[in-house]
Amino acid sequence: MQRKAQHGFTLIELMIVVAIIGILAAVALPAYQNYTIKAKVGSALSQANSIKTAIGVCVQEQGGVLTNCSAGQNNVPAFTATKEVKSATISDGIITLTLENGIGTNVDGKTITLKPTVNGDKITWTAETTVSNSVAKDLIERNNVAVAASS
Numbered sequence: 001m002q003r004k005a006q007h008g009f010t011l012i013e014l015m016i017v018v019a020i021i022g023i024l025a026a027v028a029l030p031a032y033q034n035y036t037i038k039a040k041v042g043s044a045l046s047q048a049n050s051i052k053t054a055i056g057v058c059v060q061e062q063g064g065v066l067t068n069c070s071a072g073q074n075n076v077p078a079f080t081a082t083k084e085v086k087s088a089t090i091s092d093g094i095i096t097l098t099l100e101n102g103i104g105t106n107v108d109g110k111t112i113t114l115k116p117t118v119n120g121d122k123i124t125w126t127a128e129t130t131v132s133n134s135v136a137k138d139l140i141e142r143n144n145v146a147v148a149a150s151s
Contacts, residue, residue: 034135037104041136044084044103045127045143048095048114051079055093055116056123064118066093099131106133112140 054076058069071078071090079088086100086109095114099107110131117124127143129136 033104037107037133038135038139040084040103041099041107041131041139044082044097044099044112045140047082047085048088048097048112051077051088051090051095052114052116052123052125055090055095059093059116059118059123066116066118069093104133104136107131107136114143 055066055069058074058076059066061074062068068074069076069090070092071088076090079085079090081087082100084100084103086098088098089096093116097112097114099110099112101108110129112131113128115126115128117126125144127140129140131137131140
């Protein structure tokens with residue numbers, strides 16, 4: 001009698017492979033979602049940097065006063081919508097970004113408010129937000145930095 005060689009995999013081997021793939025997917029998917037949310041919010045924050053610079057120049061030219069540093073005044077540009085930021089308002093140096101939909105849960109349509117405080121030759125930016133996603137909120141709150149307003 002001849003024995004046939006076994007071809008293929010047993011059911012238990014296939015079940016083990018499926019279980020391993022399921023565990024990896026359960027861990028990787030939330031990590032990937034957090035990564036994409038963080039990247040998109042980071043992009044939204046970086047889009048405000050040119051406006052922050054323009055407000056810094058405005059403050060310097062206005063003698064340390066924020067009241068005339070609004071969109072369309074004193075070389076402070078109006079904001080153009082992007083994939084991450086639906087709109088932005090700039091009034092007396094305060095930048096309010098409204099986030100687009102499609103970024104992530106507890107982020108879509110929320111706002112980020114960047115408030116400047118002039119202290120001598122520095123502007124300290126304080127970021128406040130209505131975003132409740134913990135990864136995005138942490139990134140936004142770590143964005144509080146001091147920038148030189150004049151040389």
